[in-house]
Structure formats: C-alpha cells, structure tokens
Amino acid sequence: MKHEEILTALEEISDKHIKEAEKPPKKKKRTFLKMAVAAALVIAISTSIMNAPMRITAYVVAAASEPRMMERPDLDDYKERDEWKADYDVWDTERTLRNETAALATSSLSSFFTSGNSQFLQTKGNENKLWSPVNAYIGLAMATEITEGETRQQILDLFGAEDTYTLRKQVSAVWESVYQDNSNEICVLANSLWLEKGLQYNQEAMDAIAYHYYASVYQGDLGSKKTNQDIAAWINNNTGKFLKDSAESIELSPETIMALYSTLYFQAKWTDEFSESKNTEGVFHMPDGDTQAVYMNKKLKQMNYYWGENFSAVMLGLKNGSGMWFILPDEGMTINDVLSDGSYMDMLLSDEWEGCKYMKVNLSVPKFDVSSTMDLSKGLKNMGIQNAFSEENAEFTQLTSDSPIYLTAANQSVRVEIDEEGVKAAAYIEIPGAGSAAPPEEVIDFVLDRPFLFVITKDKLPLFAGCVNNPEN
C-alpha cells in the first residue's frame, strides 16, 4: 500500500466525520511559546556577508522595519463570509503583486546568479565552496542607497535594475517572499550597517535602508573589542548561532569606518525525510583521492529526474516550499564544466525544461556539513563592480561627505548542513552517461558519490549554491 491509497480512501470517509470536523476546535491555554528546534534540524544553512573596510557599537541610528506582510485571513476568524472574502482578496492581491515583483527581480538577476556561480564556485583540489546569491544581492543592493554616480550605476547594472527605486521594490519583494520564521521553518534575511562613532551620516538614507532593506543601522567604535562583540552578537542573533565560530572571530581593523553585514538563516525539513536506519557508509570519490561518507538513501522514490547536456539532477522538496537541487556532472565532466556551460541555470529557472521525467529514482545523498568563507570582491570586480572597491573612484557620498570611503573586501561566510532522518543501502551504482538523451530505464540510480553542485531555491530564487568536493569538509 502507498500513501496515495490512503489519500484516495480518505475521499470516502463518512459525511458525519466531515461535518464534525467543521466545528471550531476547543482552544487550549498556551503553556509555553517555543520549543527547541535544533534536535529536529534536517537542513540548516546560514551565511553572512561582511564588507570589511568599515563598521560599529550599540547606538541605533535606525531600526529595521518589522515585516510588513499580511497574514493569510482564516475563514474561521470571520463571522461573515463577505468580510473574509474582502480581506482574502486584499491579502491575495498583495501576495500576487509581491510574487510578481520578486519573480521579475529573479529573472533580471539570472545572469548575476549564473556568472556568480561561475566566479565563486570554481574549485581546485578537494575544497568546498559555497555562497549565497540572494544574500550577496541584498547586501550589495543596500549599498546603492549610500552611493552615487558610476559606483551606484555599476551595482544597478549588475542587478538589471533601472534605478534605485526599482531595486528597492525588488529587494523588499524578495525579502518578503522569502521571509519565514516559525518554530520549524526559518528563512530570515537580516541586514545591518555599522558606522564609525562620530561619522556624520545622512539620516534619510539610513531610514530608507531600515525601511526598504529591513536593515538596522548602528554607530559605535569600529575596531574596538566591544563593537566586535556587538557585531558577533548581531550575527549570532540572526543566525541561531549557526555561524558562531566565524562570527566570534570578527576583528575589524581600527581604520574601518563602515561595515555592512547581511545574514541569511535558513532551516527547513525535507518534505519526505530520510530514515537514519537506511543510511549506509560508502566511498566518496573526491577530485584528489577518496574518502568515506555517510549516505542517506531512498529506494524507488517517485520524483522528477532532470538531465542536461553534461549533468543530471534531482530536486528534493523542503517543507517551507523551497527545494534543494543536487546537480551531478556526467561521468568525465567536472563541476567547472557544468558551471562554465551554465545551462543548469536554465533548468532551475525554467518551467519548461525538456529534460525531465517523473520516475522512480534510487537516491543516495551524502550527509554533509560544509562551510567556507570567501572574499567575493575579486569576483564582483570581474562582474563589473569596480568603483565601490576603488580608493580613487568610490562614491559613498550618500552616506557621508566626511571622508572618502571604499570597500576593501566582501567576505561571505556560508555553512550548509544537511542530514536525514533515515535510511538505506546504497551500493555504488554508476550514473549512466546520459548526455542530453532521456533516461531509458523506468528506474534510475542517482548516487552523489563524486563532486556535485547544489542550489537551494525558493520560488526559483537561489538562496544558496555550493559545490561539494569533500562532504567531510
């Protein structure tokens, strides 16, 4: 028997049960508000971007706006159906508009994501590389509020936005469509700007950052131990301490007069969890040598199987509506080949990818907890963000006219961990070198036992991307 049969059988349960269920349930008093979530963690991810030539301590210049999204109106909270319908329509219109704007942003960002993956995920040897496209996007977009001229224009161009106004709207929409924070599903983007004590700032720009980018702005003694601790605390607060080690090792140089921090904290469960009892140990073939890995397995799982010219892929759903793509280069191809070709991005962003079949898959995914800290500045310069990093040409004149400011680095720390709950034997099975041909079998083995790419997307927006050369990090 399968779950589908239970679903079908439920169609015919008696009228009595359906009518009874319509009655509102008895409400119980809340005994406590929060439960620990760490034990239930299946996938947890965090990242922070740190632009290092600047930064602060505790005075709040502007506080981040509270989330402005409406909650979905619940019919049971209304006496009149028309009132519910009216509120529902407002909610739905707002949601539709937001999703449309976010979709527009996602589509105009596709070249940024593709070239970013190509810039930041090229690897050598057994190193893992990770980055968060959406985090870098929001962190950099925030910089348009405090820059002018060519410095600003280069950022707008990279993100395909006509002007600051459009970019603000898109960032707000992206933030709001991604935002989720409840006990089990977390996807929280947080931003902060830290200014050196005594720096004269433009309050209007700070307020705009707080409102449109949901960012907090602080001012303090950048480079001091106290402010380093403040920043670490801010990062820890916004990432559930998932990046504790890298947060607490932050030491801004005393010359820093501004620092920008963005975090993205993500935690979600698989829609269909793995069972630990079916885990197996096996060899993972790294570029240089082999290592042992623990594989989470699913046998004969009905799912979409994707393939392209030089890769095959599956996507595992997460309960918060996002999904994690696993992209495996074909035999003889490398991650760098797939990244350079870039067609995998079309698969991620398209509704009509031809290489797709709903079929049974024997799936083996290694458990991993990988992290990397990377300075994105070189790659960003290659992608056209030249002036912001240039001592001579940077124009952070919307922030202050006090002293010339430029970015010296754009550090991003990312950690991604996945685990199961669960299951089963995976012998090493070779992936057919399918190329662009459809898989001939009814059942296919998808075994991630050699370097692979992953991308976590929500509504096609890439939250995280990484290449895993060594699951044991």
Next chain:
Amino acid sequence: MDDKQIIELYFERNEQAIYETDAKYGAFCHRIAMNILGIREDAEECVNDTYYSVWKQIPPTVPEVFKVYLGRITRNLSISRFRAMRAKKRYSSMEIMLSELNDCVPSLSNVEQTVEAMELSEHISQWLDSLPEEECALFVRRYWFGDEVQELAKKCGITAAQMAQRMLRLRKSLKASLEQKGVA
C-alpha cells in the same frame, strides 16, 4: 437560500443555482482547493470545475449534505489536478500532506489481502469513530480539508511543534489499526 432551494434550482436547470452555490459555499470550496494546491489560479479553476461537475450531476443526484458533497468534489478535483500536474508544478502543501500520510501505511510485507479503496475507507472511518471527538476532527481537518498544521495549532492554542506531535501520534495510531486488521 437554504440547500434544498439551491438543489431545486439545479433540478429546474436554472443557472442561478451556480451563483447561489458560489455565494454560499464558494469560500468553503476555495479554501479546500487552496489548501491542497496552494496556487490561486489552479484553486479557482478547481472550484469552477466543481460547479460544472455539480451542474452535470444534479439531477439526478440528490446530495444528502450539500456542503460535504461540494467539498468532496472540490477535494477530488484538486487532488486529480495535483496528480496530473505534479511533474510540472510544485504543490508543496500537497507533497507535505502526502509525505505525512506515509506514516499511516501499514508495514506488513507479505500479509493477507490487498484492500479495495472502499474497504480501506471503511477501515479508516471505523478508526475515526474510535477516536475522541477532537482528535477525529483534527485528523479530518488536516488530511481531508488539508488545513495546515500551523493553522490548526493556532486554532487549538498550542504550538506548531505540539500539533505536529499530535498528528504524528494519530498517523501512527491509524497505521497500527490498519495493521491490526491485516490490511496490507
């Protein structure tokens, strides 16, 4: 307008029947379809298909409880759409519900008989009868109406994690009951 009058309109082949159905039960149907599909356009199409289906079925059918009858059709059509479109679209709420229902599947491997859907429905109904009223309602709200765990938790004044635990216990109880009856 009461249900009998609406059904009368269907028998008279008066298109006002559909308008009245929508006015009285549109939100109810819409909610079931939205819970299952989560995409407004798809949900709306399912609700419209529901009206079309009702128009074709009445007469000769005379529904016993009109609201439940409508809900069943909407639910069936929404699930059919989910099954037909799942390869192309992501209906995450339905995928979650299905993955949860996995917990109810009996683990007997080479046992007794494979049951027909109707027989399985009866087993499930009997199991529902054996539950305390509130637990029964919760199970039906979650797996028939497709209400989200969070929503149910809010209504009961407990946390989502507590509600998820409660649901897990219910699913395990159904599984045990089916196993006891030798259903495989």
